[in-house]
Amino acid sequence: MRHDITAGNPSAAGPSELAERLHDKISSVPGVERLHPTIRYAVASVGAGNLRAASASLGRILGPGESTVDAYAHADGIVDVTVDISTDFSTDALAVCREIRRVITTEVISAGLLVGQIRVTVRG
Secondary structure: OOOOOOOOOOOOOOHHHHHHHHHHHHHOOOOEEEEEOOHHHHHHHOOHHHHHHHHHHHHHHOOOOOOOEEEEEOOOOEEEEEEEEEEOOOOOHHHHHHHHHHHHHHHHHHOOOEEEEEEEEEOO
């Protein structure tokens, strides 16, 4: 599931195009071990009736290839991005997060959109 990141800006890159670019760029940042499905995606993937039973096993429910970049565009063209990652233990996680924020900012601006909130979560 990818959010429509072109809402309010029809000249911007298509939703899957920017999301894929962000995924590829973030994956290539030194120190990033892997991208994880975002929490929003995890919750949306599980029906409300199954949430309690599934909460202990979300890692098994969501496999590789699920949505790892959550981008949401506001009507005014501002884009919020959330990404969850694991880092290589030999790297400085804070430095990796700063580089990811720089990459996201560059890609969103190059798509003709405005940068909103960027959330990078490092999972242990």
